[in-house]
Amino acid sequence: MDIQLKRGLLEICVLAAIKYEESYGYKIIKDVKPYISISESTLYPILKRLEEAGCLNVRSAEHNGRLRKYYCITDVGRQRLGQFADEWQEIMSIYNYVIREGD
Amino acid sequence: MDIQLKRGLLEICVLAAIKYEESYGYKIIKDVKPYISISESTLYPILKRLEEAGCLNVRSAEHNGRLRKYYCITDVGRQRLGQFADEWQEIMSIYNYVIREGD
DNA sequence: ACAGAATACCTCGCATAGCGTAGTATTGTG
DNA sequence: CACAATACTACGCTATGCGAGGTATTCTGT
Numbered sequence: 001m002d003i004q005l006k007r008g009l010l011e012i013c014v015l016a017a018i019k020y021e022e023s024y025g026y027k028i029i030k031d032v033k034p035y036i037s038i039s040e041s042t043l044y045p046i047l048k049r050l051e052e053a054g055c056l057n058v059r060s061a062e063h064n065g066r067l068r069k070y071y072c073i074t075d076v077g078r079q080r081l082g083q084f085a086d087e088w089q090e091i092m093s094i095y096n097y098v099i100r101e102g103d
Numbered sequence: 104m105d106i107q108l109k110r111g112l113l114e115i116c117v118l119a120a121i122k123y124e125e126s127y128g129y130k131i132i133k134d135v136k137p138y139i140s141i142s143e144s145t146l147y148p149i150l151k152r153l154e155e156a157g158c159l160n161v162r163s164a165e166h167n168g169r170l171r172k173y174y175c176i177t178d179v180g181r182q183r184l185g186q187f188a189d190e191w192q193e194i195m196s197i198y199n200y201v202i203r204e205g206d
Numbered sequence: 207a208c209a210g211a212a213t214a215c216c217t218c219g220c221a222t223a224g225c226g227t228a229g230t231a232t233t234g235t236g
Numbered sequence: 237c238a239c240a241a242t243a244c245t246a247c248g249c250t251a252t253g254c255g256a257g258g259t260a261t262t263c264t265g266t
Contacts, residue, residue, distance in 0.1 A: 113253080
């Protein structure tokens with residue numbers, strides 16, 4: 001799929017991936033893969049931005065002797081997901097404009 | 104609307120603006136404004152890119168003593184619009200993933 | 207008559223962001 | 237015991253939206 005169209009959807013997908021339960025980098029990539037492919041070098045900066053924006057919390061926990069970072073959505077993050085639903089209206093109106101017939 | 108979400112939609116909107124009749128810079132901006140705002144410094148590079156990609160043809164014509172550049176969609180451009188309709192399926196699946204309830 | 211808005215086009219440079227490539231380190235598997 | 241998978245991080249390239257600035261003409265209100 002066109003790279004350009006993915007932009008803006010990536011961040012919201014990452015939030016959506018942790019909306020019901022905390023997750024970690026590698027798992028997020030696997031979870032969203034069926035919908036949108038995301039590389040590690042894209043994901044980690046996104047996670048950092050979302051953390052700085054207060055959309056998620058991070059905690060480090062040991063897993064099989066290795067340190068793993070778990071990401072957990074915050075209320076702000078949930079608000080952002082709600083906001084996306086609003087933006088979707090705009091996206092749909094753009095879509096309708098693009099695919100309009102005869103004029 | 105979020106800058107990121109606009110990426111990828113801008114180009115397709117410009118193509119959509121000329122899908123039924125040729126147009127020119129200033130008019131394209133006014134036409135797409137209700138759906139997506141686009142500045143001149145964004146539009147002209149897009150028109151150039153679309154021309155280089157063979158999605159549109161340009162012709163200069165005099166209008167009220169001023170030179171005006173008319174942009175006309177090509178078959179390649181129409182194909183691109185068709186392609187967008189396909190990509191929309193993917194976008195919808197992403198949307199459904201993001202707004203999914205309970206899991 | 208004249209200022210200012212609208213029309214019409216173009217360019218430069220900044221900031222953002224996706225991602226390829228590479229690096230580090232551990233665990234599981236054939 | 238090598239290799240894949242897991243897990244995280246950093247550097248640098250490239251694409252792109254857009255603010256700011258530039259040029260020039262026509263229309264409009266006072």
